[in-house]
Amino acid sequence: MSVSSIYVHWPFCKSKCPYCAFLSTPLRDEQLREVAEQRLINDVKFSVERTNIDTIKTIYFGGGTPSLMSAKTVYEIVNYLLDKYPFADDVEITLEANPATFDKQKILDFKKAGINRLSVGIQSFCDDNLHFLGRCYDAHQAVTAAKIASGVFENFSFDFMYGYQGQTLQDLEHDLQKAVDFGCKHISAYQLMFEENTPFYRKLQKGELVELSEKAEVEQYNFIESFLSAHGIIRYEISNYSIPSFESRHNLAYWRYDDYLGIGAGAHSRITIDGRKHEIINQRDIFAWLKESDSNTVERNQPLTDTEQLEEIIIMGLRLVDGVSIDELKAKIPSELIDKLFTRVPFLKQRGLVLDNDDKIQLTNDGLLKLNSVVEYLCDTLGEK
Ligand code: SF4
Structure with missing residues (x-):
């Protein structure tokens, strides 16, 4: 990509x-x-x-x-x-x-x-x-x-x-x-x-x-x-x-989890390499970054597991009023993991935190106000990374 x-x-x-x-x-x-x-x-x-x-x-x-x-x-x-x-x-x-x-x-x-x-x-x-x-x-x-x-x-x-x-x-x-x-x-x-x-x-x-x-x-x-x-x-x-x-x-x-390149001290990138999203983080020490003339500034470059990617999609995507499209999720993440996540959605719907919509996971106003707890609750079910 x-x-x-x-x-x-x-x-x-x-x-x-x-x-x-x-x-x-x-x-x-x-x-x-x-x-x-x-x-x-x-x-x-x-x-x-x-x-x-x-x-x-x-x-x-x-x-x-x-x-x-x-x-x-x-x-x-x-x-x-x-x-x-x-x-x-x-x-x-x-x-x-x-x-x-x-x-x-x-x-x-x-x-x-x-x-x-x-x-x-x-x-x-x-x-x-x-x-x-x-x-x-x-x-x-x-x-x-x-x-x-x-x-x-x-x-x-x-x-x-x-x-x-x-x-x-x-x-x-x-x-x-x-x-x-x-x-x-x-x-x-x-x-x-x-x-x-x-x-x-x-x-x-x-x-x-x-x-x-x-x-x-x-x-x-x-x-x-x-x-x-x-x-x-x-x-x-x-x-x-x-x-x-x-x-x-x-x-x-960022919120839709598209690829992006971050340049400069401490900048992050998310880049798909060989079909897998990679997390890339540049040198965070500003003065060390300044001294490197044209060398590699990357401090960390590692592929993300499916669970890590799903967590990131949820963390970023639920910030959007439009929420996360289920079709797009299915295109990126294995279905067993998505099914695991979905076991927790009905409870959030009952509490009025997620809208009753079969195409998306989309938060209500109350859900947005409790974003961190909702994300934690959903991701908690994914278990090991
Ligand atoms: S120090 Fe102030 S101006 Fe600079 S990035 Fe932080 S908030 Fe913005």
């Missing part, structure tokens, strides 16, 4: 947000940026040479904060790929951007470099909430960034965070209303998680921060869905909403 989605990881940010567990580190100086950009270009060339790529449908520059990269490097990567492979007519090329890292000229340059979708990590338009989250910009800068994004791109997305102390439903409404006013067609709304080894996690342990009650989290989650759907922005994944046809096609490739 050939790969048609490529993820390029830029592992640097302006500063490290106190809740963030992504593989990223503050960018110390200009010289480091130049070295890292050259390293990333080399890694793109090295990685695609070793991958069976047919037509490119999506490219995603993620991070980290890839808007810290120069537009010249983005141009070089996109054009290298364009010279080598056909691009689909509707190719989606996304770049993640942090409001503190760009002005209008830079965004215009990214567009000229081939970017046709911008994903801006706004997180909030409220000063107090940005301050609480430790973001490196204020509400005024967030509004300026939103204006620039909406002025340059038709296809742009805003990320927001919810589910943390001090944030009210009015704050959330203010954030979402502004996004709607800017004509935003895609919104990602992520609940704040206290990830281990982050400053926020340590503060939680010391009692300096508190988690929201489950009731308050559910109230916010449902508020986001009903506010956005009233504006025609429909939930299609547990944390993602869009006007129909503006879904993130790159991320859909």
